[in-house]
Amino acid sequence: MELRDIEIFLTLAEELHFGRTAERLHVSQARVSQAISQQERRLGGALFDRSNRRQIRLTPLGRQLRDDLHPIYEGLRDSLERARLAAQGVTGVLRLGSMGVQGWMIQEIVDRFRAAHPDARLEHRELNPVDPLTPLREGELDIAHLWLPVNEPDITVGPITHSSPAFLAMAKTHPYADRESVSLEDYGDLTFMGHRSPIPASMEEVFQPFHTPSGRPIARGPIISDWEGQLKAASSGQAVAPTAAEAIDFYPRPDLVYIPVRDAPPIRWAFAWRATDTNPLIRALADAVDTATGDTATGDTATDTDTDTDTDD
Structure with missing residues (x-):
């Protein structure tokens, strides 16, 4: 799973709305939908319950993945930011x-x-x-x-x-x-x-x-x-x-x-x-x-x- 796909999944898990997720990440709604569908095919199960058109919900599999991925993603993002700061220096x-x-x-x-x-x-x-x-x-x-x-x-x-x-x-x-x-x-x-x-x-x-x-x-x-x-x-x-x-x-x-x-x-x-x-x-x-x-x-x-x-x- 690519880092961007993890970010899309975690953002959708927070927003529970495809449109708001797309707007927040500055991507198309189709990109969000495609990333989630690809992840679900790889895992062999649904991450979100889409039966309600107005409000999606995390499935038990989705909640488990969210809880497992969130600290890992935060750690990766912080590591990349530290590397960027070390390479470029920081002003301010x-x-x-x-x-x-x-x-x-x-x-x-x-x-x-x-x-x-x-x-x-x-x-x-x-x-x-x-x-x-x-x-x-x-x-x-x-x-x-x-x-x-x-x-x-x-x-x-x-x-x-x-x-x-x-x-x-x-x-x-x-x-x-x-x-x-x-x-x-x-x-x-x-x-x-x-x-x-x-x-x-x-x-x-x-x-x-x-x-x-x-x-x-x-x-x-x-x-x-x-x-x-x-x-x-x-x-x-x-x-x-x-x-x-x-x-x-x-x-x-x-x-x-x-x-x-x-x-x-x-x-x-x-x-x-x-x-x-x-x-x-x-x-x-x-x-x-x-x-x-x-x-x-x-x-x-x-x-x-x-x-x-x-x-x-």
């Missing part, structure tokens, strides 16, 4: 947002992208961890480097870049400051920070859950608007600031200590972009991660809810 602008030290953590990936696409211009901007999704949704950024999970239907999540141990930043005078580590259950004795930005609860809970493992509520205290505000509130003893381990080396302060959270899962980081964005530079940057790690973001199924959050670099 890619606006990337990342959070403080995490920008340094992905520098090797950014360098790899720039080496592969010297004619493209990458604008690397600072992303506020208190409200990381809005700049992406409003088109201020093309791609953002975020912590997972991001289970938003309008946002596509790409490969994982790395993971980070979880820590808490707190004042040196804090009662817990001399501990070697804290647990998630200890969060019930602490005060975290509040804010007024929209963010899914599943993202907030990565850094500061709403309840401890035993069900105790976790208090929210001073309202902050950015990472610097978190550090100031933590150093003054008003609250503790959740953070990734990389912050320890990049934000040392004489009035702060960083305590590991011994039973918190690692914080995973990945690129994400608007699902409708067709900028080829987005995929080119994501491919640079694939080359580096071969990892992808899967398995995040928590329900998203707009709520307050407090996160960090």
Whole structure:
């Protein structure tokens, strides 16, 4: 089966209309009909039920073929696109947002992208961890480097870049400051920070859950608007600031200590972009991660809810 025939079949399986399929693929309706008939003869069975003139339907054989072919076709198309970009180079602008030290953590990936696409211009901007999704949704950024999970239907999540141990930043005078580590259950004795930005609860809970493992509520205290505000509130003893381990080396302060959270899962980081964005530079940057790690973001199924959050670099 030719690649074009696969494309015709998958498009018809989505549109369930010969005319719309032909219009979408810029071919004649006769070409669509011919391709489907040839495939059905080769397979020895009908792929579509044409008994209703107004609306065709997939047969069980057609559904099976669609489900089997779709990931293969997407993989082939992506491979061909990557080869085309590598051969021709890519021009244009890619606006990337990342959070403080995490920008340094992905520098090797950014360098790899720039080496592969010297004619493209990458604008690397600072992303506020208190409200990381809005700049992406409003088109201020093309791609953002975020912590997972991001289970938003309008946002596509790409490969994982790395993971980070979880820590808490707190004042040196804090009662817990001399501990070697804290647990998630200890969060019930602490005060975290509040804010007024929209963010899914599943993202907030990565850094500061709403309840401890035993069900105790976790208090929210001073309202902050950015990472610097978190550090100031933590150093003054008003609250503790959740953070990734990389912050320890990049934000040392004489009035702060960083305590590991011994039973918190690692914080995973990945690129994400608007699902409708067709900028080829987005995929080119994501491919640079694939080359580096071969990892992808899967398995995040928590329900998203707009709520307050407090996160960090």
